[in-house]
Amino acid sequence: MILVTGATGQFGSKAIEHLLNKEVNPSEISALVRDAGKxxxxxxxxxxxxxxxxxxxxxxxxxFQGIDKLLLVSSNDREAIENRTVHHKNAIKAAKEVGVKHIVYTSFVRKPGFEDSAIADFQNSHLETERYLKDSGINYTILQNGIYAEMILAFVGDKVADTKTILFPAGEGKASWVLRDELAEAAAHVMVTEGHKNKTYTLTNTESVDFKS
Ligand SMILES: NC(=O)c1ccc[n+]([C@@H]2O[C@H](COP(=O)([O-])OP(=O)(O)OC[C@H]3O[C@@H](n4cnc5c(N)ncnc54)[C@H](OP(=O)(O)O)[C@@H]3O)[C@@H](O)[C@H]2O)c1
Known part of the structure; x- marks a missing residue:
């Protein structure tokens, strides 16, 4: 039995769609949701x-009772980044307590020197979760997802045509945008195929681009 967390969110719901497309029987899929009404x-x-x-x-x-493989979609808590780390650790600890055999965790891509970047807090939260997961002794697969292409509009802002200014990525700063939908498909693939135990995958686009040109 598979369980997908964050299942009423954008990534989790897509991952479930892809599991169904891969002909996993719906009766083999559970979804963790905060609000069943959604x-x-x-x-x-x-x-x-x-x-x-x-x-x-x-x-x-x-x-998590009776779950073999868990897709742990990272938290989106907006109050404090540290909350996310606590959330992830709680989920991993609970999975361990009930004998989940394999956790697939949606982390975030990072590069050397990330400690000085504007998103260091997010990166540190994922890094701490990755360490905790590895130390848990449960089989893991870490998906270091690239930045969602679907977020370009949010970063660029809806006034860009007037302001002619893009604040992120600024100047020649590059990003290797990747579709959330394709990352969710990759997660579904890892959930239903073998050979991914104790591996870390970096999932980005093949090219990085800036907005300068
Ligand atoms: N790679 C990237 O560019 C990028 C960008 C943004 C975010 N992310 C990360 O990737 C994750 C998935 O992305 P997304 O687009 O699917 O985000 P999303 O649509 O905001 O979904 C986040 C999911 O997490 C659930 N959640 C939040 N707090 C929770 C809690 N305390 N207990 C249980 N579930 C909780 C939410 O539940 P509800 O449905 O009840 O709200 C929602 O289903 C995000 O949460 C974030 O960690 C990555």
Whole structure:
């Protein structure tokens, strides 16, 4: 039995779609959601809904019972980045307690020197989660996902035609944008195929581009 967390979010819901496209029987897929009221489309697909929250350890112990392979979609807590680390550690600890055999974790791509970057806090949270997961003794696969191409509009802003200014990536700063949908497909592939135990994959585009030219 597979369980996907963040299943009412954009990545988790896409990952479930790809699992179904790969002909996984819906009865073999569970979804961790905070609010079952938001999970109507998943219920209609025959996915088993488990209510749980990364902040509520016992809810995850209950939800993860009988799960072999867990797709742990990283938290989007917006209050403090440290909260995300606590969420991920709670989920990994709960999975360990109930004997989950393999965790696939959505991390973030990083490069040397990230400690000085504007997104160092996000990177450190993922790094700490990766270490905790490796130390847990559970089989893991770490997906160091590239930056979502779907976020370009949010970064560039909807006034760019007037302001003619792009603040991120600025100047000659480059990013290797990759579609969230394709990252979700890769995650689904890892969930249903063998050979990924204790591996880390960096999933980015083949080219990095800036917005200067
Ligand atoms: N690579 C990138 O460029 C990039 C960009 C942005 C974010 N990310 C990371 O990738 C993750 C997935 O992306 P996304 O686009 O799917 O984000 P998203 O649409 O915001 O989904 C995040 C999911 O996490 C769930 N969640 C948040 N806090 C939770 C908690 N305390 N307990 C249980 N579930 C919780 C949310 O639940 P609800 O549905 O109930 O809100 C939602 O389903 C994000 O959470 C973030 O960590 C990566």
């Amino acid at each position: 999970a109507k489309s998943l219920i209609e697909k025959g996915i088993q809904i488990k209510e749980g929250d990364y902040t509520n350890y016992n809810s995850m112990v209950k939800a």
